[in-house]
Amino acid sequence: MRKPLIVGNWKMNNTTAESVDLTEKLKRLIKDMAVVEVVVAPPFTSLDKVRDAIKGSNIKLGAQNLFWEDKGAYTGEVSPLMIRDLDCEYVIIGHSERREYFKESDEIINKKIKAALRNKLKAIVCVGESLKEREEDKTMQVIESQVKKGLQGLSLSEAKELIIAYEPVWAIGTGRNATPAQANEVHTYIRKLLSQIFNEGIASNIKILYGGSVKPSNSAELMSEKEIDGALVGGASLEADSFAEIVRSACMV
Numbered sequence: 001m002r003k004p005l006i007v008g009n010w011k012m013n014n015t016t017a018e019s020v021d022l023t024e025k026l027k028r029l030i031k032d033m034a035v036v037e038v039v040v041a042p043p044f045t046s047l048d049k050v051r052d053a054i055k056g057s058n059i060k061l062g063a064q065n066l067f068w069e070d071k072g073a074y075t076g077e078v079s080p081l082m083i084r085d086l087d088c089e090y091v092i093i094g095h096s097e098r099r100e101y102f103k104e105s106d107e108i109i110n111k112k113i114k115a116a117l118r119n120k121l122k123a124i125v126c127v128g129e130s131l132k133e134r135e136e137d138k139t140m141q142v143i144e145s146q147v148k149k150g151l152q153g154l155s156l157s158e159a160k161e162l163i164i165a166y167e168p169v170w171a172i173g174t175g176r177n178a179t180p181a182q183a184n185e186v187h188t189y190i191r192k193l194l195s196q197i198f199n200e201g202i203a204s205n206i207k208i209l210y211g212g213s214v215k216p217s218n219s220a221e222l223m224s225e226k227e228i229d230g231a232l233v234g235g236a237s238l239e240a241d242s243f244a245e246i247v248r249s250a251c252m253v
């Protein structure tokens with residue numbers, strides 16, 4: 001049985017004061033929802049303050065990115081050691097915005113996943129097709145390539161610390177979510193790939209989240225699908241009420 005996981009990706013939003021305020025509100029709203037695992041991923045600059053704010057609550061901390069080396073002359077980058085030092089348990093890797101704006105390739109993403117796992121961080125690995133790729137019927141091909149290249153060379157014990165997020169690029173921030181059936185179909189395919197790459201036992205324990213315009217009005221329906229183990233939420237995670245509603249919908253499944 002995979003415990004539902006809801007992750008709030010705040011992206012490049014919120015000052016430290018706004019981050020603490022959002023965290024405090026969220027803490028109150030979801031304090032009785034322990035059947036769901038909840039993670040927030042604030043910007044780097046707010047990690048320290050949010051770490052303090054979530055103490056004693058059921059909220060865990062994640063980072064939105066990391067560099068693949070532990071330290072060195074890499075101006076402007078943040079290392080896995082630094083993230084661990086702030087008590088992050090999770091890190092998002094390979095988000096489509098990083099693939100698009102920062103030209104992160106599957107090879108770079110693979111290095112980052114290895115760096116995260118080597119440093120005992122749980123890696124939330126994002127994959128997803130563009131609108132053009134979906135229209136050309138290439139969804140499964142794209143997913144297969146991203147999953148296989150991204151996860152290349154991981155050991156079975158490392159694989160246990162993986163989480164996959166299926167995020168169709170056309171659904172991110174557009175208000176247009178994949179239908180539950182569309183998402184479930186891709187999730188089923190991802191799980192099949194995971195059992196080929198690792199084994200069935202490992203694959204059946206890896207959580208596969210859906211992301212892309214998840215909101216209170218569609219989360220229950222998405223979460224009721226067998227292969228959808230939770231959500232990676234962008235826009236709707238910036239409001240405590242809407243994020244709490246999404247967490248609540250995951251409590252029902």
Ligand code: PGA
Pocket residue numbers: 009167171172173174175211212213214232233234235236
């Ligand atoms: P969205 O973003 O919920 O705003 O569509 C999801 C994500 O990018 O993780």
